[in-house]
Amino acid sequence: MSNKWTALGVLPSVNVKPGYFSSDYLSLVGVADPRYQEALVNGPNLVQFLGKFEGSHGELLRPSLLIRSDAYPDRPTAEAISSFRDIVVASIVLDVRVRTVTWRRNVGPVYADSFDIYPWMISPDGRRLVSENAAHWAIHDLDRFRGTASPTVPVQEVGHEPAHPRFFAQLYSLWKARYIEGSDNWSSRAVLRSLNMVTSALRLSSATGSSESFYDYGRALALWVSAFEILVHPGPAGTVNRQKVLDLISSIPWRSKILLDETHQAGFGGANVGTVRLANALYAKMYNLRNDFLHGNPVEPAAFRLLNATSILDYPAAIFRMALSTVLPDPDEIAADDVIAEKRTRDEYWLSIQQTAYKNDCEECLQAAVKPRPADDE
Incomplete structure (x- = not known):
């Protein structure tokens, strides 16, 4: 029986093309991915919510989605979600930084900010918008919402290069052991903590x-x-x-x-x-x-x-x-x-x-x- 996928968050500043960044539990997918389409079906009013995202000059955006499968034992913690994003950033932005120096031009998302999860999200029942972070907790109506990409980094595409599926798979195995299987191996924890610091270092x-x-x-x-x-x-x-x-x-x-x-x-x-x-x-x-x-x-x-x-x-x-x-x-x-x-x-x-x-x-x-x-x- 296949997993059922639902949306956890929206990433409007990045357009993910390959299906590399996926697992049985969490995945980061773009609009062409079949799981993206399934998440749309499983999210009441999610299509309307995503349709309200525009760039700074009114251009239509196709935000990527962080999605969760029903195989996840519980709702992911904020730490688990943040760590999953860290391993995606490491699998892309590190090599983009390297190539940007050697090729002397931008070859993809140079900053981790491109992978920020939008603070507003449609509620599971589709009736309202919810925003919750350290600064505030708020609800609002979908009709009045206008979503935007990050004002500080351009909307960029993640293609098959220089993304690294094998590297992601290695890092994901550490993530899975810690956040799904409950392992508390120090070396794995050190790598994941280090990657969280790298994500901060890679920010604008x-x-x-x-x-x-x-x-x-x-x-x-x-x-x-x-x-x-x-x-x-x-x-x-x-x-x-x-x-x-x-x-x-x-x-x-x-x-x-x-x-x-x-x-x-x-x-x-x-x-x-x-x-x-x-x-x-x-x-x-x-x-x-x-x-x-x-x-x-x-x-x-x-x-x-x-x-x-x-x-x-x-x-x-x-x-x-x-x-x-x-x-x-x-x-x-x-x-x-x-x-x-x-x-x-x-x-x-x-x-x-x-x-x-x-x-x-x-x-x-x-x-x-x-x-x-x-x-x-x-």
Whole structure:
């Protein structure tokens, strides 16, 4: 017997094309998905509600939906919903950030704000609108409602690239173990908590959507460093420090020589300067800037710029994506030796290469931290 799907929330700022972000319990779907259509049938007045969403200039929107199946044992908690959105954001926005740096153009939703759930939703009986959050609890009539997308980020499409279904499946298994099966494994909890911090770090730095200041940059950088620290935290009996994060970054199996060479200077407090790998040097700069910013030490906007004038904030997404892939290695990744030994086929190997192309993207992104900027960026 198939599951029955009902709508939990509306995401008007993103148009989800693929059906990657789905499970037996929660799914994020776009208008072309059959489950979307089923949710419309199962939601009284939901069609009328969705039909009232417009862009800032009156254009009709097709909001995506967060939907729940009747297989979910209880109504999802706010924490479970937030965590599910975090794993979707990680499966899309991290790689969009990386490609935006390497391709020097927008290739999808760059900010987690695109995945915000609209504060108003039609009630299950379809009779009224309800809004409930930390700021207010309110009800209203559907007839007078006019829905809008986010005023600060553009409505964007999520296509088949650079979304990662296998990565989502890995993260979803952690989510399911915690929120459906009730497991309280520390390493899984650490990953999910870390991703929640990443979602915050990936938000538009300026809440108003106007020009950003270096105060906004400092706050975003602090969130990134926190995400790394949460990821490597050993649990209630242990502590975390800069070196544990650096040890994880050192364990990443980089491929390119520029990322393997320990020739990049990094400051470790006072006159202590060492030569380390590029990713470690970038994290050390992030860590030092975070401390100066949050502790109120003198810090200037120029400190966020590297020697080639790129921003330090261009690189945390690539380092974190690779760190996370080291903590959670892809069980389906195929090595060339597997093909040579005839354990796997060439077609399987080619598919694996396509699914792990993000590693090349991340390395190319980090190399931009030390290469001269292209002439059209000057």
